[in-house]
Amino acid sequence: MNQPQADIGVIGGSGFYSFLDDVTEVAVDTPYGAPSDSLFLGEIAGRRVAFLPRHGREHAIPPHRINYRANLWALRSLGVRQVLGPCAVGGLRPEFGPGTLLVPDQLVDRTKSRTQTFFDGEPLADGGTPNVVHVSFADPYCPTGREVALAAARGRAWEPVDGGTMVVIEGPRFSTRAESRWHAAQGWSVVGMTGHPEAMLARELELCYTSMALVTDLDAGAETGEGVSHKEVLEVFSANVGRLREVLFDAVAKLPETVGRDCLCVAALDGWEPGIALP
Numbered sequence: 001m002n003q004p005q006a007d008i009g010v011i012g013g014s015g016f017y018s019f020l021d022d023v024t025e026v027a028v029d030t031p032y033g034a035p036s037d038s039l040f041l042g043e044i045a046g047r048r049v050a051f052l053p054r055h056g057r058e059h060a061i062p063p064h065r066i067n068y069r070a071n072l073w074a075l076r077s078l079g080v081r082q083v084l085g086p087c088a089v090g091g092l093r094p095e096f097g098p099g100t101l102l103v104p105d106q107l108v109d110r111t112k113s114r115t116q117t118f119f120d121g122e123p124l125a126d127g128g129t130p131n132v133v134h135v136s137f138a139d140p141y142c143p144t145g146r147e148v149a150l151a152a153a154r155g156r157a158w159e160p161v162d163g164g165t166m167v168v169i170e171g172p173r174f175s176t177r178a179e180s181r182w183h184a185a186q187g188w189s190v191v192g193m194t195g196h197p198e199a200m201l202a203r204e205l206e207l208c209y210t211s212m213a214l215v216t217d218l219d220a221g222a223e224t225g226e227g228v229s230h231k232e233v234l235e236v237f238s239a240n241v242g243r244l245r246e247v248l249f250d251a252v253a254k255l256p257e258t259v260g261r262d263c264l265c266v267a268a269l270d271g272w273e274p275g276i277a278l279p
């Protein structure tokens with residue numbers, strides 16, 4: 001087995017790694033095909049981090065075409081055991097306006113076409129056939145990672161929203177007003193397009209996964225204007241990417257050492273015979 005090259009994974013945009021001085025680009029292949037891009041290895045506060053641009057470095061892969069299985073498998077194969085997943089979302093309540101940072105504690109899956117398990121009975125080319133496994137997903141995010149992310153935001157004077165439900169839609173289109181009003185009426189907080197199956201697949205690989213949702217717009221039903229525009233999303237994202245990066249890096253520094261993980265994420269497959277060897 002190769003020596004671990006990273007402990008912490010960050011799945012996000014190119015803005016998160018491009019300013020590091022020493023970045024090593026590593027191309028990783030997986031039994032599920034290629035991840036969205038190379039992985040970029042660097043160090044933050046002595047912690048070894050692997051960055052992966054979720055949509056590829058040219059941002060050319062739409063949410064429903066991302067190879068989520070390859071992304072998570074590739075991270076784990078480099079040694080990663082804890083993952084931070086920043087993402088852009090729409091706010092479903094007027095008080096969750098652009099610039100809000102929300103660390104969700106729940107997720108609702110409204111995607112349609114995505115492979116959301118490693119345990120699909122399909123043999124892998126390099127041996128092993130996954131068995132039927134039903135992993136607990138009652139609490140989809142790592143409680144330790146959530147606390148670290150919240151503390152990191154507060155440390156940068158950016159009061160985060162602690163908890164809330166992220167509904168993940170198929171995309172790539174935005175919601176209709178009726179869909180958006182429905183999502184809000186359920187009590188859900190924000191809407192995104194990439195949070196699922198990313199969190200689910202992380203759990204199946206016994207990775208700690210923490211979502212950090214930056215609100216870039218109010219969703220169609222939560223405002224009276226024209227609805228969401230891509231330009232608006234990009235403007236808000238670029239206005240906040242600097243401080244989001246600071247918070248992320250602080251969070252990386254404060255995540256517990258891998259060996260000290262005491263959350264249940266690490267035991268997701270206990271009691272199951274997966275049939276495949278995790279990388």
Ligand SMILES: [Zn+2]
Nearest residue numbers: 142208263265
């Ligand atoms: Zn965990």
